[in-house]
Amino acid sequence: MKENDETNSPTKQEQELMTTNKDDIELLLRHDFNDIDKVTLTDVEKTPMGYFINGYANGDKELSFSASITNEKLDGSLGLSDKFDSLLKSEAGKSLR
Secondary structure (H helix, E strand, C coil): CCCCHHHHCCCHHHHHHHHHHHHHHHHHHHHHECCCCCEEEEEEEEECCEEEEEEEECCEEEEEEEEEEECCEEEEEEEECHHHHHHECCCCCCCCC
């Protein structure tokens, strides 16, 4: 158990990763899923392969996701909770370009 709230707060580097990548994460979610109105980023996990930015959509923590960050940029890979299945657009996965 963590002793104070400061250990739960993102570091400056993690906050910068979240700020830098938020628009791209929102764009990807809105491109592939219907009815995405709000995206909340909650924390950053550091792994040997890079970072994951975690969050949820529409104020619903059951619509959770983990966005893979490589070289400080979203690499297009998202881990999603099962609840996203019902929001999937039929054209999902097509290029944003």
